[in-house]
Amino acid sequence: MPRLSVIIPCYFNEDNIPVTARELVANEANFPPDVTFEYVFVNDGSGDDTLGALRRAQDAYPSRIRIVDLAGNVGSYNAIVAGMAHATGDCLAIITADMQDPPELMAQMYSHWKHGFKLVIGNRQNREETGLAVTMAKFFHWLMKNLALRNIPDGGFDFVFFDRQVATEILKLHERNTNVFYLMVWLGFAYVTIPYTRRKRQIGKSRWTLSKKVKLLVDSLLAFSFVPIRAISVLGLGLGITALFYGLYVIGLKITHPNEPAGWTTLMVVLLFVSAFQMVALGVIGEYVWRGLDAARQRPLYVVKDLYPET
Known part of the structure; x- marks a missing residue:
């Protein structure tokens, strides 16, 4: 039965x-x-x-x-x-x-x-x-x-x-x-x-x-997907390539226009952009680290x- x-x-x-x-x-x-x-x-x-x-x-x-x-x-x-x-x-x-x-x-x-x-x-x-x-x-x-x-x-x-x-x-x-x-x-x-x-x-x-729905979305993505970590790697690579070309541009600009004043606006935009990426990356990595800690505690x-x- x-x-x-x-x-x-x-x-x-x-x-x-x-x-x-x-x-x-x-x-x-x-x-x-x-x-x-x-x-x-x-x-x-x-x-x-x-x-x-x-x-x-x-x-x-x-x-x-x-x-x-x-x-x-x-x-x-x-x-x-x-x-x-x-x-x-x-x-x-x-x-x-x-x-x-x-x-x-x-x-x-x-x-x-x-x-x-x-x-x-x-x-x-x-x-x-x-x-x-x-x-x-x-x-x-x-x-x-x-x-x-x-x-x-x-x-x-x-x-x-x-x-x-x-x-x-x-x-x-x-x-x-x-x-x-x-x-x-x-x-x-x-x-x-x-x-x-x-x-x-x-x-x-x-x-x-809504908070429970957001938690479920985050939990489900991090539990079954490597996309968040992979996205950080791809974004980091893209920023690295962009920084390389921008560095070559700045060097070329310095050679051709030696008296050109340093660009404060450009410097701040780059600084804020990179800092924002770092904080997002740390947040995503932190989610994975927290889950590892939660599993290690075995509550x-x-x-x-x-x-x-x-x-």
Whole structure:
């Protein structure tokens, strides 16, 4: 009897939990009767009554729901890793607590898993949402596809179904400041995509702030791409060649016009230009150095405060 573990990271989702739990359990009717289910809700240090809502959902579905209550907010990706570590299924799925991704798609994902695919990706082809957030999301995934991982699907994804082996390999990596979904693709397993339209959020307000989006972009680029470092090298080489020709020009100018006064403006422009490049270079290199330091410290990705039920 195959067992499916569905991991749901939760952060300020008090109002979503009753609807989410009910829809997930109702979705079981789309699966073959021999499949058993486990829903691993990870409370990522929520400041509202998300834990209370989860406990009430657990009382309603005691044989299905497990709760991992983290001691503090560690971010959705680390919360997902915590869910993987406590899930027991033969196959796993990740879905958001706001139900913007259709749970009924999991039955089709399960069918692909039964046919041998280790990874099945719900690929966002369209969104019911509009505005700047959607534009930024599309730009982010375009950037990642062109500068980092060329084999990721277009449109982005964070709704996935995967084999226990994929979860085991992710947990062995102990990656920090990374994108757990891109890590699944990076592992190299053949995957299949299922297109769908992402729903508009109906309950609550998203806590996915601009600062978190910027951090994710930086983390993803530095974790999977050497382009920032390579760009510094190319820019440095270009500036070096420019400086060489400009030096020859200044020497020639001095020879042909020995009484020409020194150009204060030119000197300051060159100085500021080179200084700006140095600061940008140091900033990019510093990002890599900081990530090396963070990995060397080996601090835990998350701290579990309580488990419900206790194990």
